[in-house]
Amino acid sequence: MNLNQVQRCVLYARLSVTKEESVSIARQLESGRKYAEARGWEVVGEFVDDGVSAMANRPEDRKGWAALLAADDFDAVVIWKVDRLARRVLDFLHADESLQARRAGLVAVEDPIDMTSPQGRAFAVMLAVFGEMEAEGIRARVRAARAHLIKDGRFVGGGIPYGYRSTQNLDGPGRILTKDAERIRWLGEAVRLAQQGGTVNAIAIWLTDQGAPLPVRRKPRIDPENTAWNRQTVEQLLRNPVLAGMTPHNPGRAKSDKRADPFAVVRDEHGAPVIDESLAIITFEEFVQLQRTLDTRDSPQARKRTERQTTSPFLSRVALCDDCDVFLYRGTNQKQPVLYCPKCRQTLGRVRLDLYLTGRLLAERGTESCAGSTVRERWKLAGDDEMARRAVLMSQLDILRVRRGVVGRYFDADRLVLQWRPTTVPAG
Structure with missing residues (x-):
């Protein structure tokens, strides 16, 4: 230039x-x-x-x-x-x-x-x-300051765990965590239900039915009138090490790793977790057992098979998580169909996604050859057969990856990396 x-x-x-x-x-x-x-x-x-x-x-x-x-x-x-x-x-x-x-x-x-x-x-x-x-x-200065606050037992900022609140430190400078009298009983009951074998979804439904107050958010909710709990929020509560009085601390965790290790906590010089009994609602041993129970349920629905909602197989093993490079699973969230990553737990609503993919497929690849006909004709012949429609999509699709983004009611096409197979050129 x-x-x-x-x-x-x-x-x-x-x-x-x-x-x-x-x-x-x-x-x-x-x-x-x-x-x-x-x-x-x-x-x-x-x-x-x-x-x-x-x-x-x-x-x-x-x-x-x-x-x-x-x-x-x-x-x-x-x-x-x-x-x-x-x-x-x-x-x-x-x-x-x-x-x-x-x-x-x-x-x-x-x-x-x-x-x-x-x-x-x-x-x-x-x-x-x-x-x-x-x-x-x-970054080095921020890490050093954070380590100093953690060593002093002070609150380092960020999201406040459900059931707790940030209060002025009466024994020195800064702020500390204390139990929130209004919400700690709901947290304790959720933990008790999980220990008794209750599924994450069942606990979310129970909290909603009982009118339990939702976690306080720094940003306003898209729908302020929606008081329903969702399974992701409940699972985050049950995996937070503060339940056993421990302080989460994993400065080496990648930002893309949304699902934090519940045992990445502040430890003493011997490697043992530092526990604040004033914050704990269960013992360390009970926390370990709770995590084992949650780990055995790798399905977000975690319900009896007869109670699970059926979801469309249209995108089964089609989309990949852009961070984890694994196929997204299909499931439901608050009775709405979603795709979710089994590793980082990012989700994407299916209703608008399916319409978006269908629209682009027919608009951009409608005249392409497909099984002796065209994509548009094969799609029409497929009718309501989801597997037949999936076959049409897969015949044209080269890459479909989903990036992490803001989870909400609005579909964000920028989260998708979509690439079709090379266009076929007739011989001669």
């Missing part, structure tokens, strides 16, 4: 957490506009990733950056600083490579980078190295 030949540009801004010292998205974009105006460039698009960590998300996995790469007719991407694009050197180089492939370049307002010369590219890489070092330094 020659900066003198740039005529059209797009702006990109990213921010992980809004803090007083942070450069806001609005300020980053405004700086980019002034930079472009000073050079006589036309801004043809603005793309944002707000609340997105550069350490936990590669540029190609971000919605804003992916939308930028899908845009047309721009010669340069203007960012505020190199670390707004990437905090890792490899991520920066891959992002720059994607721009080079479309003959576009990268420009930073605050960093004097010039990607048109070997010296300029080397300097840009150095800036990316310093950005990565800074990010690692921040």
